[in-house]
Amino acid sequence: MAPPSSRRSGFSKKAQYSAFTGYLLAGAGVVLGLALLALSLWQPSAFAPVRGVASDVVAPVGTGGAVARSGSQGFLDNIAGYFRAGQQNAALRREVEIARIRLAEADAVTAENRRLKSLLGLKEGETKPVAMARLVGSTATSGRRHAYLSAGANNGVRLGMAVVSERGVVGRVLETGRNSARVLLLTDSESVLPVRRAKDNVIAFAEGRGDGLLRIRLVNLGVNPLKIGDMMVTSGAGGYYRPGVAVAVIAKITPDGGIARLVAEPSATNFVAVEPVFQPAAVAELGAQQAAPGAEPSASPSPTTAAPRSDAAGEE
Amino acid sequence: MERLDHRARSDMYGLRINRAPSPLRAHSVPYVTIMLGSLLPVLFIADVMPLLPSLGFLLLLSWRMVRPGLLPLWAGAPLGAFDDLVSGQPFGSAIMLWSIAMIVIEMIETRFPWRGLWQDWLTVGGMAVTYWFAALLISGASLTPELLAVTLPQAVLSLLLYPLIARMVAGLDRFRLSRARRIN
Numbered sequence: 001m002a003p004p005s006s007r008r009s010g011f012s013k014k015a016q017y018s019a020f021t022g023y024l025l026a027g028a029g030v031v032l033g034l035a036l037l038a039l040s041l042w043q044p045s046a047f048a049p050v051r052g053v054a055s056d057v058v059a060p061v062g063t064g065g066a067v068a069r070s071g072s073q074g075f076l077d078n079i080a081g082y083f084r085a086g087q088q089n090a091a092l093r094r095e096v097e098i099a100r101i102r103l104a105e106a107d108a109v110t111a112e113n114r115r116l117k118s119l120l121g122l123k124e125g126e127t128k129p130v131a132m133a134r135l136v137g138s139t140a141t142s143g144r145r146h147a148y149l150s151a152g153a154n155n156g157v158r159l160g161m162a163v164v165s166e167r168g169v170v171g172r173v174l175e176t177g178r179n180s181a182r183v184l185l186l187t188d189s190e191s192v193l194p195v196r197r198a199k200d201n202v203i204a205f206a207e208g209r210g211d212g213l214l215r216i217r218l219v220n221l222g223v224n225p226l227k228i229g230d231m232m233v234t235s236g237a238g239g240y241y242r243p244g245v246a247v248a249v250i251a252k253i254t255p256d257g258g259i260a261r262l263v264a265e266p267s268a269t270n271f272v273a274v275e276p277v278f279q280p281a282a283v284a285e286l287g288a289q290q291a292a293p294g295a296e297p298s299a300s301p302s303p304t305t306a307a308p309r310s311d312a313a314g315e316e
Numbered sequence: 317m318e319r320l321d322h323r324a325r326s327d328m329y330g331l332r333i334n335r336a337p338s339p340l341r342a343h344s345v346p347y348v349t350i351m352l353g354s355l356l357p358v359l360f361i362a363d364v365m366p367l368l369p370s371l372g373f374l375l376l377l378s379w380r381m382v383r384p385g386l387l388p389l390w391a392g393a394p395l396g397a398f399d400d401l402v403s404g405q406p407f408g409s410a411i412m413l414w415s416i417a418m419i420v421i422e423m424i425e426t427r428f429p430w431r432g433l434w435q436d437w438l439t440v441g442g443m444a445v446t447y448w449f450a451a452l453l454i455s456g457a458s459l460t461p462e463l464l465a466v467t468l469p470q471a472v473l474s475l476l477l478y479p480l481i482a483r484m485v486a487g488l489d490r491f492r493l494s495r496a497r498r499i500n
Contacts, residue, residue, distance in 0.1 A: 022389035026419050029393030033412025037454060040406040044456070047407040054401035058358055065359040139404025140362035141370045143455040143467060146404045147361065185363055189457040210463035212364030266363040 045175065052152070052177030059150050059180035062136025066150070070270045127242050129273035131155040135170075135183070135266055143210065145188035146174065147266055149181040151274060157181045160240055160283060162275045168246030168263035169193070169234060170272055181274075185266055186247070187212050194237040195247050197230055204257055206232060206247055214248045216257040226250050226258045239282030242275060328490060335495035345492040346387060347395065349485075350375045354399040365466035369474030371481075372399045373447055374440075376414060378478065378485040380421055381436045392418040409454050417443055437478050444474040 040047055081088070133151035151157050153176045163170045163183050171191070175182040184191055189210035196203045202225050206214045216232060218224065230250040236243030248260035277283055325332055354372030376395060380387055392414030399410040424439055448471045457463060 023419070025390035026392065026415050029390055029415035030412055030419070032393065033396065033408045033415055036408025037406055037412055040408055041456060044406070051401055051407070058355065058402060062359055069361070135361055137358040138360065138362045140357040140360040140367040142366060142404035143452045143457040143463060144404045145363060147363070148358065187363055189460060189463055210457055210460055211466040267361040
């Protein structure tokens with residue numbers, strides 16, 4: 001097809017000037033974008049208020065989407081359930097038998113635990129969630145793995161609070177708006193979480209790989225004690241998360257730890273709870289110690305790497 | 317005449333007598349659709365990998381290709397600012413990249429002024445893949461081989477989606493210019 005002739009400015013001074021101004025403004029846009037980009041890479045929280053307003057607007061729309069999503073998942077599960085009802089029934093019956101035995105064992109352990117704790121004079125701290133909310137959206141086009149939560153500063157959600165589903169840890173609050181918040185998911189490649197093995201105290205870090213799996217890096221290197229199927233739970237080091245919440249299951253062993261699958265997949269959750277920061281005093285002290293630019297709570301691994309060594313030593 | 321064929325006095329934009337396009341619609345549709353394209357991917361929960369290419373960027377390129385001269389050269393900056401607010405990229409990345417894209421299209425069009433599906437597709441495809449990689453580089457995520465592997469489908473999708481989106485934009489353009497206003 002022939003080119004449109006409208007782009008030729010000819011001898012018209014007005015057309016020439018408007019073409020020139022267009023280029024000038026577009027060039028200014030590039031320079032402005034570069035400056036803003038440099039600023040937001042240097043100070044990631046600089047534009048949090050503006051983004052908070054935007055996510056407040058998006059969140060109500062996302063709530064409708066979230067309801068539809070959980071509804072349709074249930075519907076599909078129902079259909080799939082009919083096809084595998086028989087063998088699933090048998091498998092479930094076997095599992096229930098085993099679970100009953102384990103439950104009895106757990107009762108015994110709980111009783112013993114209570115006895116020992118009362119012996120030590122420890123008070124069992126009940127963490128009450130700050131808010132219950134839905135995950136209403138995520139950054140589906142970006143390389144970062146953030147999600148939007150339908151509760152914000154008005155509901156008491158603050159920076160750094162843990163977001164957990166009924167299965168385990170989902171992520172941590174990164175920015176808050178009035179009625180929405182941005183959550184850094186565990187799968188984000190900048191997310192680092194101190195964990196330990198559920199059955200003993202092998203401590204490690206769970207880092208997001210960016211592809212939906214977590215890399216488990218052991219703190220004490222040597223003989224790798226991890227086995228496939230081991231459950232990793234939060235260790236409570238660093239002060240953000242309460243200890244003992246499920247995080248991931250080891251799927252593959254590597255020389256320095258393992259590759260783990262998430263226990264609580266954000267896309268499969270319906271409601272999530274926002275829990276207060278476990279030990280605000282410890283976190284505040286860390287923040288004061290660090291006092292460096294770019295102190296986004298989880299973007300830099302240094303605060304968490306510095307913390308667990310001292311904290312873990314104190315705890316265990 | 318209308319009794320024989322009710323479309324006798326109308327063209328693809330509707331009836332021609334005492335009708336005119338609505339100015340509001342004619343000016344707002346490109347911007348609104350590009351902003352909706354930025355918003356739509358937010359509604360998906362992507363916990364494992366990016367699911368969609370940047371629809372807002374593809375719509376911007378398609379509007380630029382289907383209707384050259386409709387969007388001003390500087391339109392990339394404000395639309396990119398809106399995209400940055402919801403896309404999860406650091407603020408400023410789309411302002412910069414979308415502005416560069418508008419300038420680059422202008423330069424390509426000056427050098428190769430002919431039009432055609434294959435040439436447009438090549439231009440848009442090349443720019444979409446470059447944008448995908450540049451956005452990944454400046455997203456703040458550490459660029460691991462695993463991350464590249466899971467974002468590759470995004471690049472392929474952005475390459476393949478152009479003909480579909482261009483058809484959609486052509487339809488939206490007919491809606492934009494349809495004679496909705498009645499002149500009495």
